[in-house]
Amino acid sequence: MGELTDRPIKVMEVCGTHTVSIFRQGLRALFPPNVALVSGPGCPVCVTSQGEIDAALSLAGRANTTVATYGAMLRVPGTEPTLAEERSRGADVRVVTSADQALSLAMDDRTRTVVFLAVGFETTAPATASVVLDACREDLDNFMILNLHKSVPPALETLASDPEVKLEAFLLPGHVSVITGLEPYRFLPERYGIACAVAGFEAEEIMAALVEVARQIREKRPRVASLYSRAVRPQGNATARSVMGKVFALDDATWRGLGIITSSGYSLREEFTRFDALERLGLTIKEAPPPAGCMCGEVLKGLIDPPACALFGRSCTPAHPIGPCMVSTEGSCAAYYRFRQRGNVNWRD
């Protein structure tokens, strides 16, 4: 791969699962020095804004309310303590691995209000849309979602158009692309000249995608290639997108580190507002500044590697995280800390 590039190139892996997979498989030790891989905004927890996290935390103290959440949200600190701490004080906070499980909680006990913290990108949004339709069909009155879903392609455009970021290639997310297909990324090579390759999560797939983008850069022929054809069809999953289209409309959304991005959030359509926790419970998302010194925003833009943050490994560790990039298992700070914090291991052959 080193021979494919005649100059240093900067590639962003968009997806948090890629970030962890690259570290877990020790691939960084194999990269040639002229390929710089930076982590992007592909961890759903990491891009959730401070105000959104605070809104989620405010639910935990409510009487007769169960908060159903994906596990990674449990330890993210807001302005107030974490959901895990709220749980230790007696709040009913349940970890679920699917939106469907959250709906089941509501159906099993109709005396309690169940609020599902709906975070994630195109990967999880179809499942949320589907349970909203189910809840509607069942005329379920005790189920709501705090809808924080976001769309990946607009965030990539924000990064691509940012002169400070200076990216030459994206390792595009595998799971998201299963839903979106390849079309939503075409603007990246066409408008911004950025090389793109969708990758799976095995070592060979990631390496093949890096070779692909290096080749595109060398040949000055950027395009959207898929190295994950066993899972990603070029047209994506039309059924999933149709369900999303019934339930959600695109709206502006606030991303941690990236700010407000036009049409990058999936908001509930008007006919489903009775399932919207913000509407029903009268919550507002009050944007608050990130914790002092926290550079998660710069990390998410690929402007710095996590150890460049002054808090990294000092006051901010996985045991006592300050920013969300250190909390989530898919966060790049957590990955750096887990796999690299004390330097790499030098093996003798």
Next chain:
Amino acid sequence: MERLSIGHGAGGSLTQELISLITGRFDGSPLADGEDCAILPGGYAMTIDGYTVSPLSFDGGDIGKLSVCGSTNDLSVRGVKPLYMALGVIAEEGFPIGELMEYMESAAAVCRSLGVQLVTGDTKVVPRGQADGLFLSTCCIGRVNRKDQLGALNMRPGDTIIITCPPGLHGATIAARRYGLKVRGLSSDCAALWPLLENILPVNGLRCMRDCTRGGLATVLCEWSERAGLGIEIDETLVPWNEAALSVCDILGFEPLHMAGEGCAAVAVAEEEAQETVGLLRKHFLGKSASVIGRVTEEHPGLVGIRTRSGGTRLVDKPVGELLPRIC
């Protein structure tokens, strides 16, 4: 005031912090050496453990079997033959007596197979809602069966690291049940290790052994490397992985090396006796997939490295807090 979290009981670095806080309140004893059980004067050894598993019954075992295996294994890995047991039962009001007796029979069967006598105990019933069905505690006492004490401080550069069975089977089984995954062929490795480990006690170069419970193989190796001030290197391709356990980890985003086993031990032994040790382990059905997975080094003291399938290298760390499934 900071409160306890589930992570404080998950076996990783938060658990270590909590244990330090607790033991710091006591005067301390030279016998409390941080190993799985304490070796007492007169050649006896002692350990205690609490069991709060949910679900109470799972593929490959239940809380009764687990409670005897867990404590007797803590003795076995130090070369101690388990002899006597105390059992504490904390059950919730309304818990079915028939179900309780099933777990007691399950515990008793393991005691019978090991020749362990139940010599004392305690039972409490707490109001409904104050316990998650049933909690068990077991305290075991046994007799040291080896002249040299086994422990991490015995390790020397060049020693070989062996694992007795695929790591993470118990943790993956429980995680699959908890998160509603149906995985064919996945079963906890819950087992009493004494009959297996007894076979290798005569090996002169045996340094230390540890059952890979909460925190998994990763935590055992990290603790060994930190205590001994040595490095440990393992090779991913040498680990006898279980594909079903790996698939659960893959789906949920868990590190397989962090998943608990309940019938799986890591063994450190002098290099020249490594093959003999593997051979002895493989003679017993619990050790049929025993494998050399790595070695102890002078380099990178206090750190554990893994060479991955793809030929890369990375650090192995202890889990931090509760293992939480990923989002996508």
